[in-house]
Amino acid sequence: MKTPFVAFDVKSLIKELGEINTKLIKGAEALTEIDEIDVGATPKELVYEEDKLKLYRYQQAGEITCRTPVLIVYALVNRQYMLDLQPDRSMVRNLLQHGLDVFIIDWGYPTKADMYLTLDDYINGYLSTCIDVVREASQSERINLMGICQGGTFSAIYAALYPEKVQNLVTLVAPFDFSTNDGLLFNWSKYLNVDALVESYRIVPGDFLNGGFLMLMPFSLNIRKYVDMLDVMEDKEKFLNFLRMEKWIFDSPGQAGECLRQFIKDCYRENKLVKGELRVGDRLVDLKNITMPLLNIYASADHLVPPAATKPLNDLVGTDDKTLYEFKGGHIGVFVGSKSQKELAPAISKWLHARPGQGPRPTTNSEQQTVAAEAGQAILQEASSRKPAVSKRGTSR
């Protein structure tokens, strides 16, 4: 038998610890040289805003080869710039390069003034208005709706309520069937006193939800990640990539209490969406009304939204043109992994292009941008009390 630890002498012990310190020193030097952690660099134009919400259209430098515009609807949890984290990890940039006309909703950071917002306000209000702006801007009767995570649930609900406005529905890692016990969040939510939570906070802090996400893999996310980080700190670019992801993870908007209350009770607890019992405002949501083509993407190793929560949608919709797509990876990998860049965005683009009536638009890009701004302006003039001016810009927070 070999003698264990024979090579682990004082010298190597000191060396190992010394290496940690050296890496930290170099990393700290790299950190002092970083002025800003830039995210969401793809150029975009603000076309509409209402309360905290902003609707952007990305600038399309090339030819639009798919005439129906795509509206990306992200979750209320975390921020939409995950789709455009950095140039080489940007699903948005990828979709643009494939000839799509891309819009995105930034839900903003709710304050206590937003605490009474409900699912009805988000879906029949904000989302519905944004879709009308996109329809007018692109002069399309219908749009391609692409919902992500909770934004996918919202998009499916919208598509079921207003099928006449949705040409194609794409959902990514979105929960629909909440009866599963596969995900810890699904199990934990059963014992969450959401009434007390909302009563106490009004706007439930993003940190509260983040704490729950970190608990899903406490050792990997609280220790290993930072220890592994020591190996990339010396390389400024790699370190910046790490910091961008860190920024996104901890950039968590609070949740409007009433909306969260309804989402947890009606969806997580009572699973009303798949039972056909969910009411949004005064309307009942029937997933059978989803008669447009559906591309439903799930991640095989998703620990936040397990496949069991995503896949059932295909059995509940009314359309025959439905595709279930398995992405081999985790929840976050769907957006930023290199595999995602190579595989997923092209697949979405290909699927959309292959649907009926998706050829190029007759107008030029500059004409389309002008129409977009005018459409936003027109809707804003009608709803002047909602928003001061389309040109109003500023920081998101």
Place this chain on the structure above:
Amino acid sequence: MENTRDYFDAWLKAQEKLFGGFVENTKRAQQLFFGQATPQGAGEASGFQNPFSSWTAAFLNSLVETGDSHRHAIKHGLSKLLGGSNAYVKLYEMWLPLMKAAQEKSLNTDSYKDFADPAKYKDLIDHIFGFDPDAVKLMLNQAAQVLELSTGSAQRFTKPWAEAARESMNVLPQFAEGHPESFMKMFHSMFNAFDSTFGRVFHVPPVGKDREKIELLLRSFDDLSVYAVKNTEYQHTMYVTGLTAMEKVVATLAEKIKSGEEIKQFDEFFDLWIDVSERAYFALFQTEAFAKLQGELLDAALNVRSHFFKLMEMHLYDLPIALRSEMDDLYKTLYELKKKVRKLEAQLREVNP
């Protein structure tokens, strides 16, 4: 970059401290390897953690000393990053007695208990799950301040509670050492505190306009004690799971050594520890019992929060400021008005497309 000179002066100081730490570290390492000491019970600036701790503390301070707001932002980012490394070094310290035992060929799960320092492991788990052992004590102190405002008799009233909190916190390491019976100490100390404070109050019915306030205070203290107990139960579950996982790590390690495998680097131990611990906690988190306990803990915490908010409102009522409930009303009105406007606009669009 502003204040560059100050910054690098401070940086230099940090480097000096670092090298000082290295010298000390080398001495300690030699002592350890020649069997003259084990790092049990070492504090934050002791043992192998010394150079790391002194370096991180000095470095972070050097960033603050320059007074530049940009430095503060860097400090914030860096301290978060260093936090992960700090846990790594804490584990490193725990690893040392194991290594010593392995050298003496006496490594097994039973002998590990003789070497391991549960308090140190508790620190590690606290770090991973963000537990703050002083949080309940802090809350009690805040509660005491509220009470002081109300009754002017805080000293006598809150002392037993502060004592109870301190005792409860002292009990925690015993849980970690695997003495579940010590859990009862928590209840006893809380009961004693209750008996010597509220117990007395209950014999003297409060009268006049302060009655409501006093009743709410009593409820708040009651909520706080429920929270403290639930929190202890929760943390106990976490520590026990962690210690069980650690035993499994040691057993796996002992097995590997027995079969002739060499484990030369700490990183191998680290990987094994992360892997086994993650699995152990995942299994725990999946149970209904844990989900229920977590729900109860949150509920208890929210009860405390909500009663303290009510208390605060009572105390602020006479001041010329808008209270939370008043702002809630205002927000509600604003929300309803916006909805009405939107509805009217939609109707207008239908009439006048």
